[in-house]
Amino acid sequence: MLKATLRSFLAHKGRLVLSALAVVLSVAFVSGSLIFSDTLSRTFDRLFASTAPDLTISPREDLSEAIPSGTTATLPAALADRVSRVEGVAAARFDAEDDGITVADSENESVGSTTGAPTIGTDWNPTSRSPVKLTSGHAPHGPSEALLDSETADRKDLRIGDPLTVIAAPGSFKVRIVGIVTFTTTNPGATLLFLDPPTAQAKLLGSSKAATGISIDAAEGVSNDQLKQRVAAALGTGRYEYRTADEQAKSDVDQLGGFLDVIKYVMLGFAGIAVLVGVFLIVNTFSMLIAQRTRELGLLRALGADRRQVRRSVLTEATLLGLVGSTVGLGTGIGLAVGLISLMNAFGMNIETSEMVIGWGTPVAAYVVGVGVTFVAAYLPARRAAGVSPMAALADAEIAGIGKPLRMRAIVGGIVGAAGATALVGCVTSSKTASAASLLGLGVVLTLLATVIAGPLLVRPVIRVLGGAFPALFGSVGRMSQRNALRNPRRTGATAAALMVGLALVGGMSVASASMSKSFDDQIDKTLGADFVVQNGNFLPFPQEVTEAVRKTEGAGLVVRSRFAPVAVRLPDGKRVETTAAGYDPQLDEVAHITYAQGDTAAAVASGHLAMDLDFGRDHDVKVGSRIPVEFQGGRRTELTVGALTDQDSADGFGTQGGIYFGLSTLERFTPGGQDSALYVNAASGADRLRAALEKTLDPYPQVQVRDLADYKDLVHNQIAVLLYLVYALLGLAIVIAVLGVVNTLALSVVERTREIGLLRAIGLARRQLRRMIRLESVVIAVFGAVLGLALGLVWGVCTQQVLALQGMNALAIPWGTIVAVVVGSAVVGIVAALLPALRASRMNVLAAIAHE
Numbered sequence: 014m015l016k017a018t019l020r021s022f023l024a025h026k027g028r029l030v031l032s033a034l035a036v037v038l039s040v041a042f043v044s045g046s047l048i049f050s051d052t053l054s055r056t057f058d059r060l061f062a063s064t065a066p067d068l069t070i071s072p073r074e075d076l077s078e079a080i081p082s083g084t085t086a087t088l089p090a091a092l093a094d095r096v097s098r099v100e101g102v103a104a105a106r107f108d109a110e111d112d113g114i115t116v117a118d119s120e121n122e123s124v125g126s127t128t129g130a131p132t133i134g135t136d137w138n139p140t141s142r143s144p145v146k147l148t149s150g151h152a153p154h155g156p157s158e159a160l161l162d163s164e165t166a167d168r169k170d171l172r173i174g175d176p177l178t179v180i181a182a183p184g185s186f187k188v189r190i191v192g193i194v195t196f197t198t199t200n201p202g203a204t205l206l207f208l209d210p211p212t213a214q215a216k217l218l219g220s221s222k223a224a225t226g227i228s229i230d231a232a233e234g235v236s237n238d239q240l241k242q243r244v245a246a247a248l249g250t251g252r253y254e255y256r257t258a259d260e261q262a263k264s265d266v267d268q269l270g271g272f273l274d275v276i277k278y279v280m281l282g283f284a285g286i287a288v289l290v291g292v293f294l295i296v297n298t299f300s301m302l303i304a305q306r307t308r309e310l311g312l313l314r315a316l317g318a319d320r321r322q323v324r325r326s327v328l329t330e331a332t333l334l335g336l337v338g339s340t341v342g343l344g345t346g347i348g349l350a351v352g353l354i355s356l357m358n359a360f361g362m363n364i365e366t367s368e369m370v371i372g373w374g375t376p377v378a379a380y381v382v383g384v385g386v387t388f389v390a391a392y393l394p395a396r397r398a399a400g401v402s403p404m405a406a407l408a409d410a411e412i413a414g415i416g417k418p419l420r421m422r423a424i425v426g427g428i429v430g431a432a433g434a435t436a437l438v439g440c441v442t443s444s445k446t447a448s449a450a451s452l453l454g455l456g457v458v459l460t461l462l463a464t465v466i467a468g469p470l471l472v473r474p475v476i477r478v479l480g481g482a483f484p485a486l487f488g489s490v491g492r493m494s495q496r497n498a499l500r501n502p503r504r505t506g507a508t509a510a511a512l513m514v515g516l517a518l519v520g521g522m523s524v525a526s527a528s529m530s531k532s533f534d535d536q537i538d539k540t541l542g543a544d545f546v547v548q549n550g551n552f553l554p555f556p557q558e559v560t561e562a563v564r565k566t567e568g569a570g571l572v573v574r575s576r577f578a579p580v581a582v583r584l585p586d587g588k589r590v591e592t593t594a595a596g597y598d599p600q601l602d603e604v605a606h607i608t609y610a611q612g613d614t615a616a617a618v619a620s621g622h623l624a625m626d627l628d629f630g631r632d633h634d635v636k637v638g639s640r641i642p643v644e645f646q647g648g649r650r651t652e653l654t655v656g657a658l659t660d661q662d663s664a665d666g667f668g669t670q671g672g673i674y675f676g677l678s679t680l681e682r683f684t685p686g687g688q689d690s691a692l693y694v695n696a697a698s699g700a701d702r703l704r705a706a707l708e709k710t711l712d713p714y715p716q717v718q719v720r721d722l723a724d725y726k727d728l729v730h731n732q733i734a735v736l737l738y739l740v741y742a743l744l745g746l747a748i749v750i751a752v753l754g755v756v757n758t759l760a761l762s763v764v765e766r767t768r769e770i771g772l773l774r775a776i777g778l779a780r781r782q783l784r785r786m787i788r789l790e791s792v793v794i795a796v797f798g799a800v801l802g803l804a805l806g807l808v809w810g811v812c813t814q815q816v817l818a819l820q821g822m823n824a825l826a827i828p829w830g831t832i833v834a835v836v837v838g839s840a841v842v843g844i845v846a847a848l849l850p851a852l853r854a855s856r857m858n859v860l861a862a863i864a865h866e
Contacts, residue, residue, distance in 0.1 A: 035291030040342025045349030046280030061262035066228035076579040083554030083688025090224035101235035107224035109213035110135040115180040130202035136213035150192025159188035160207035183219035293511040294754040295390035324399035331391030339383025426467025433459030468506035494789035509798030512751035520806020532822035543604035543693035554688035568700030575691040583642040584633035592670040596680030604693035612657025618676030622656035626672030755846035771862025784851035795843030
C-alpha cells in the first residue's frame, strides 16, 4: 500500500500543484510574519539594551495619553549633581529631549520622516552607549549650531553649513548644521537633531533648569539593582520613576510593541485567509482526484485493501503534499521576510538581512500549518473514498456525490444558519456595544459555516438564474456550460466557496466603511461651524506661536483653540476611568453646533465645570451638578462640577471616552504649558480670500495645514480608507487562491470529461466553441460565488453598522458601485481562470480522447 500510495502521488503530482500553491501561500505568510516580527523584536531588543544607561530617572507619569497633549514632563536638571554624590554613582548627566518638534529646511519643507517616526531634538552628550557617533564636522556649541543624522541628511540632500528651522513648543529658532552623526546601531526611522545641552534645555524645554531625565552610570562593582536602591533612597520614591538598563530597554520595547504587533497580526491575517480559502481548494482537489480514481481504488479493495488502508493511503498523499508545500512555503516565507525588511529599509528603518532571526518556532509553525491544513482538508475525501464498495468502484460509479441526496447538508446547514441568524438578530437588537459586537462575531462565523455547508443546495436554483440567458445568447454551447456547472453541486459549491469567503469579507467591510464615512460626514456637517480648521497633519499639537500667527492673519476673525489632556475621573458609581479630555475657548458655540440634553456651553466651559456625554453619564450615575474628582498629569487633582450633558450623534462626543471637555482656563490651571491641537477660525466681517492668507501665514510651519469642511471630510475618509485598503489586500489574496481553485477544478474536470469532450469534438463541436463552453462554466461558477459572498457580506455590513450606531454612527450607506464592480470583476476572474483549462481541452486529440478510460 505504501508503494502504491507513493506511485499514485507521483502520478498525480501535476494535478496537485495548484493545491500545493495554496499550502505554500499559507505557510509563507505564517513563517514570513514570524521571521519578520522576531527579527524586528531582536533588533530593537539589542538596540535598546546597548544604548540604555545603567539607571534612568524620569518624571512619574500616571496617566496614559490616548491623544498627544503637547506637554513634556520634566524634572529639575540639578538632580544630576545631587545624584552624582550618591555612593556607587560613577557619572550622572541630565537629558533634554523633545520628540514632538518639526525641523524645516530653507524651503520650509519638513526634513522629518514621512512614515510616522518621530523627529527628536535632544542634547549632544555622547557616551560609549550613544546610538550615534560624530562622523564629520564638529560638536555643536552655542544656540545656532546643530548636528543631524546622516540618513536624514542623505534623504533630504542636506550638508554641513545648511540652515534649518526648528519648531518646538517654546518657539521657533534657526540653526546651522555643523556636523553629521551616523548610527552605530539600527536606526528605527527617526530623525535626530542634536543641540548643545544648554540650548536643548532652553529651546526645547523652555527652561535652563529643566530636564526630561537623568542618566546614570554605575561605579565598578555596583550592580544596577543596587544603584537603583541607593538612588531611590536618596531622592525618594514618590515623584520619580527609576529604571535599570534592563527595565528601560523593556519599557522601550513595550512602547514599540504595539507597532510590531500590528505588522505581525496583519501578516497572520493574510495567513488566516490563505488557510481558510486553501482548505476549500484542497478538499475539492482531493474529492475530484478520488472520483477520477474510482476504478483504481476499487481494484485495490478487490485485491484485499480494507477501508482503513484506503483512507490511510489518501491521507498519506495529503501529508506528502503538506510536507512539500510547507518546505517550499518556509523558503518563500524567508524571502517574504527579506522583502519586508527591504521595504522597511526603504522607509528609513535600517535593518540588516544578515540579522534575520529564524527561531525554532517558525519551522514548527510552518509544518504544523502546512501539514495540518492538508491533512484536515483531505480527511473527508479520504473517508468518502474508504466508504466505497469494491463492486461499486469496479462499476466506475463516481463517489464524489453526484446524485446523492443533500438532505444531511440541508439539515446541518439549516441548524447552523438559524443559530447564526439568531445571533445577528440579537446583535441588531442589543443596546450594549460589547454584547452586540460579540453576537456579531458569532453570527458572522455561523452564517459563513452555514453558507459553506448549504452552498451546494443553492447551486441549482441560483445557477439556473445566473446562466438562464446562456442558451439564448450562446445556443447549445451556453446550455452545456450551464449544465456542466449544475452537474455536481458539491463540487461547484466548494469551488465557489473559496471566492465567496473573500467577497463576503470585502462586502461587509465596504458597507461598514461607507457607513462610517457617511456618519462622519453627517456629524461634521451637523457639528462643525467654523470656516476653517488649522490642524497638524497627523493630529499632533503645535506651538503657541502658530496660534498667535493665525490670530494676526489679515481677515481672521474669531479663533477658538482646542487642546487635549489625559485625565482620570472618579465617577459616582465608584469607577475610575482614564480618558482624554478636551479644553475649548468660551466662544465654542460660534464654531461648533453642540446638542445639549442639559445645560449649555457657558455652563460647560465655566471655571471649575466640565461637560460629559449623556449616555456615559447615565451609565455612571452622573447628573448635572455632580461633583467629579479629576486627576491630571503630574498628580494634580481637583473636583469639577458637571455643568452640562451633551447629546451628540457620536456616543463619545469628541472622539474620546466620555466626551469630557471643559474650558481652557480650567485646563491651563492644572496642565500648564500644553499646546493647541486645532484652531477653529471664522473670517472677519467682509473678509475674503482668508484661506490664501492663512496658507501664507502658515508657510513657515510645514506640519500645519488649513482645512475647510470638504478637506476635513477628506481627512476622515483617508483615515477610514487605510482599513479598507487592508481589506482589499486580503480580498486580493483570497481571489488569487480562489482563481487557483477554479483553475484546478476546471483542469481536473477536463481530465474527468476527456471522453465526453472527445465525443463532442467528434460530432462537430469546434475548438473555439469548446473553449467558450469551459469559459462560460467558469464565469457562472465565479459569479455564483460572488453573489453568495456579497449577499452574506451585505448582511454582515448592515449588522456591523448597527453596532457602530451604538457609538453614534447612525448612517447606513451601501456602496452599490463597489458591489457592481465586484460582480463584474468576478466574471473577469472566471474568464481568466478558464484560459489554461480551456486551451488544454481544445488541444486534445479527438481519437485519443474517445478511447480514454
